[in-house]
Amino acid sequence: MMTAPTPAPALTKAIEVACPGCGEATWYSAQNPYRPFCSARCQGHDFGAWASEHYRVNAAPTAAQDEE
Numbered sequence: 001m002m003t004a005p006t007p008a009p010a011l012t013k014a015i016e017v018a019c020p021g022c023g024e025a026t027w028y029s030a031q032n033p034y035r036p037f038c039s040a041r042c043q044g045h046d047f048g049a050w051a052s053e054h055y056r057v058n059a060a061p062t063a064a065q066d067e068e
């Protein structure tokens with residue numbers, strides 16, 4: 001007789017955290033695909049800010065100008 005695999009009890013592993021995007025309390029758990037954010041909107045917003053900052057750093061002239 002086969003025994004169906006029991007899903008891991010992810011619900012018991014949920015941790016309440018503050019969303020880095022808006023500061024609202026949310027759950028860091030397998031049930032939250034946007035963790036540690038509360039929603040896709042907060043997740044996307046934070047990534048956008050990080051990306052633009054990252055590009056700005058890359059675009060800044062650095063040692064290349066010292067060669068003159």
Ligand SMILES: [Zn+2]
Nearest residue numbers: 019022038042
């Ligand atoms: Zn949020």
